[in-house]
Amino acid sequence: MNADYQSRYSYAPADPSADPDVLVVTLVVSVTDLARQEMALRAQSLQSWQWVIVCLPALAEGLLHLATDPRVRVIPEMHPASASRHLVQSSSCRFVCTLSADTALDPTFLEKAAWFLATNPHVACCNAYTRDESGALWSYGFEQGDRFLDTNYAGATALFFKEDLLATGLPLPINNDDAWEIWLQLADQGKWGFTIPQPLILSLYPLSMPPFQSRDPSHHTIQRDRLRARYGTLHGRFPHVGLTDATPFEAISDAPVLANHLAKSTTTKRILMIVPWLIVGGAERVNLNLISYLTQKGFEVSIVTTLIRQQHPWLSEFERFTPDIFILDLFLRLPEFPRFIVYLIRSRGIDTVIVANSYLGYQLLPFLRSHFPETVFVDLLHSYEEMWKNGGYPRASVGYQSQLDLTIVTGGHVKRWMVARGADPERIHICYTNVDVDRWRPDPQRRAEMRISLGLEEDDLLIVLIGRLTSEKRPLLFAPIIAALRKKTASRFLTLVLGDGPLRGQVERQIRELRLSDVMRALGRVNDDEVFGYLAAADVFLIPSQTEGVSVATMEAMAMGVVPVSADVGGQGELITADCGVLIPHGPHEVDEYARVLARFADDPDMRRRMGQAARKRVERHFALRDFGPRMEALLEQAWELHHTAPRVVIPIELAREWAAQIIEYTRQEMSLDEIWAERESWRSNPRPHPSLAIPLRQSFRRRVLRFVWAQVAHLYRWGVSRNMRWLVPLKERLVSEVYRRGW
Numbered sequence: 001m002n003a004d005y006q007s008r009y010s011y012a013p014a015d016p017s018a019d020p021d022v023l024v025v026t027l028v029v030s031v032t033d034l035a036r037q038e039m040a041l042r043a044q045s046l047q048s049w050q051w052v053i054v055c056l057p058a059l060a061e062g063l064l065h066l067a068t069d070p071r072v073r074v075i076p077e078m079h080p081a082s083a084s085r086h087l088v089q090s091s092s093c094r095f096v097c098t099l100s101a102d103t104a105l106d107p108t109f110l111e112k113a114a115w116f117l118a119t120n121p122h123v124a125c126c127n128a129y130t131r132d133e134s135g136a137l138w139s140y141g142f143e144q145g146d147r148f149l150d151t152n153y154a155g156a157t158a159l160f161f162k163e164d165l166l167a168t169g170l171p172l173p174i175n176n177d178d179a180w181e182i183w184l185q186l187a188d189q190g191k192w193g194f195t196i197p198q199p200l201i202l203s204l205y206p207l208s209m210p211p212f213q214s215r216d217p218s219h220h221t222i223q224r225d226r227l228r229a230r231y232g233t234l235h236g237r238f239p240h241v242g243l244t245d246a247t248p249f250e251a252i253s254d255a256p257v258l259a260n261h262l263a264k265s266t267t268t269k270r271i272l273m274i275v276p277w278l279i280v281g282g283a284e285r286v287n288l289n290l291i292s293y294l295t296q297k298g299f300e301v302s303i304v305t306t307l308i309r310q311q312h313p314w315l316s317e318f319e320r321f322t323p324d325i326f327i328l329d330l331f332l333r334l335p336e337f338p339r340f341i342v343y344l345i346r347s348r349g350i351d352t353v354i355v356a357n358s359y360l361g362y363q364l365l366p367f368l369r370s371h372f373p374e375t376v377f378v379d380l381l382h383s384y385e386e387m388w389k390n391g392g393y394p395r396a397s398v399g400y401q402s403q404l405d406l407t408i409v410t411g412g413h414v415k416r417w418m419v420a421r422g423a424d425p426e427r428i429h430i431c432y433t434n435v436d437v438d439r440w441r442p443d444p445q446r447r448a449e450m451r452i453s454l455g456l457e458e459d460d461l462l463i464v465l466i467g468r469l470t471s472e473k474r475p476l477l478f479a480p481i482i483a484a485l486r487k488k489t490a491s492r493f494l495t496l497v498l499g500d501g502p503l504r505g506q507v508e509r510q511i512r513e514l515r516l517s518d519v520m521r522a523l524g525r526v527n528d529d530e531v532f533g534y535l536a537a538a539d540v541f542l543i544p545s546q547t548e549g550v551s552v553a554t555m556e557a558m559a560m561g562v563v564p565v566s567a568d569v570g571g572q573g574e575l576i577t578a579d580c581g582v583l584i585p586h587g588p589h590e591v592d593e594y595a596r597v598l599a600r601f602a603d604d605p606d607m608r609r610r611m612g613q614a615a616r617k618r619v620e621r622h623f624a625l626r627d628f629g630p631r632m633e634a635l636l637e638q639a640w641e642l643h644h645t646a647p648r649v650v651i652p653i654e655l656a657r658e659w660a661a662q663i664i665e666y667t668r669q670e671m672s673l674d675e676i677w678a679e680r681e682s683w684r685s686n687p688r689p690h691p692s693l694a695i696p697l698r699q700s701f702r703r704r705v706l707r708f709v710w711a712q713v714a715h716l717y718r719w720g721v722s723r724n725m726r727w728l729v730p731l732k733e734r735l736v737s738e739v740y741r742r743g744w
Helices: 034-041 061-068 081-091 107-120 142-149 162-167 176-188 217-234 282-296 316-321 334-348 358-364 365-371 391-399 412-419 444-453 475-488 502-515 528-537 552-559 589-602 605-623 625-643 651-683 696-721 728-739
Strands: 022-028 048-055 072-076 095-098 103-105 125-134 158-161 193-203 269-275 298-306 325-327 350-356 378-382 406-409 427-430 461-466 492-498 519-524 539-543 563-567 580-586
Touching: 022 081, 022 107, 022 539, 034 048, 034 103, 034 412, 048 061, 048 081, 061 072, 081 162, 095 107, 095 162, 107 125, 107 158, 107 162, 107 193, 107 334, 142 176, 142 193, 142 217, 158 162, 176 217, 176 427, 269 282, 269 334, 269 358, 282 298, 282 316, 282 378, 282 552, 282 625, 298 334, 316 325, 325 406, 334 365, 334 651, 350 358, 350 625, 358 365, 358 391, 365 378, 365 651, 378 391, 378 625, 391 412, 406 412, 406 625, 412 427, 444 528, 461 528, 461 589, 475 492, 475 502, 475 589, 492 528, 502 519, 528 552, 539 552, 539 589, 552 563, 552 625, 563 589, 563 605, 580 589, 696 728
Parallel strands: 022 048, 022 095, 048 072, 125 193, 269 298, 269 350, 298 325, 350 378, 378 406, 406 427, 461 492, 461 539, 492 519, 539 563, 563 580
Antiparallel strands: 095 158, 103 193, 125 158
């Protein structure tokens, strides 16, 4: 649990005397230090809680120091478990959290779990993945169903509906063994729980595998046999609980689920950023830089993500600046997204909402503005994409400009594109994204070390490509360009592809088919320090994209003294000039043109050194990060002024609800069509016989062998992932992809 969460977001109740929503109960039967639990509760984003510590009388004096907060009570009892049940019965709280003495809570756990239960009243309880302080992860829970007859997969810390907890007829759990029977009793009553697939519970002790069973094997066996004897008939009939899909034209509610009004000083400004995801990318780097600057200036920032079924590998990067992050699809159904965002704005007292590349964020603007006409709404744009939704986010910004107080673009090319399509130029302002030139700077020592490790001499050419391997980056041009380069130069060179994405497998296949393995390597996703090392060693940064804004990755490369060779698209011409890089227009002969330019650099080390120095100077003079934050802050001030001097139209709230319902239905259908399209593309790239047709004997044998092998190694894979061996995940994905590609 990060100790500075409270300093980065001032969670405190606006009215400390308000009735609590959550009763938190901790049972203590031995000497225990609850300082971490206290710190975590005070840092909760849901502040409407009451904490009751029920302990043996001999332990009460050592815990009384925790009761300085009026929401905390220490109650000595000879029988803590049964006494706590009476306390729950007499409580007016809707929810009860059983907080074990060996766990602490992530700042957003209570809020997320309460929202899940309130919007899924058929579910009895909610917990989350558990991690320990070393980073080891237990990523299992109620989805294990029948396996609960073998061991407790959910621990003892969870949030319950009060009535469902009492209906078990069991005392509150002191330890994991007690909780195990509660889970089975719930299942026997036709109730079950949900595990939020995010590590929101912190184990204060190292996680063993499995973590929630007695360390004494004989005790565990006795407990397991007793529970099997009582609940064995549950096998095969455990309830299944999950987030259900939206139904057609589902009604959108804006009725409050929780109040949770947080205190806010008159000098504090709070910002909500609506983003699609938290991935490794240029737009996300800009968001990180913006949030870093704003939090340093005393702003408090909340983040919601709106895409569904996505990975968020940069979540930890954003958590360095704010704990108030909500990946909505992990704990909410799609129709609840609008209501939660309304709640979040009201709960935090948000001053400004920034929509950054979230299409759903644009579509919900009329709904949000109708609820909060006093809030400022701004969007941040990087590039347009003609081939995606007829322009992508800038097209949406033009359409919703009447609901935005100001649009901020990161390049003049985006503004020109929008104005040509009818946008008001007075409401669009440019703020270049810029780069930290003190961090991204040439490092001769790192360069020498990296080039030695790669087997390169100083005059050998190292080409680096960095980016998510998706169609807009045109990664399927990488290998053809390098194949053409090899024919044009006798000089030694090496090409490194850094990044992951849906087209990575095809890039690797091209490398093999064109026999480029000696001069080209695809390294997959790498961390920031590794990116720095490769750029320190690099000579040329290749970026033949279909579309770009003013590329942050290009800025970072130039700041490191690396020469950019880029497609002449988007705002790249605002960054790259003839003395420090090369721009190549799209066209039928561009592969040969890229190869010709790269051959010149391979054959002339002095030229690429001169241009690399010029690239560094250009970024230092015109694109330094020190100018980005103040410019953004000034534009936000301008948006606030425009909001008061020239307010935007607000639609009636009844119309806003119907608008939101139509938007959620549009999103639901779009998701369904995306799945159908993905299935179509999968069949086109790898035709397979219909399942009703007989499978050839050899293929059938292979499948049986693969199933047998997976059954043997699955537990080792899960153990490795839980021990933070994250490299196992992409390895598994690549193996599965290869199996499907071969039709096994």
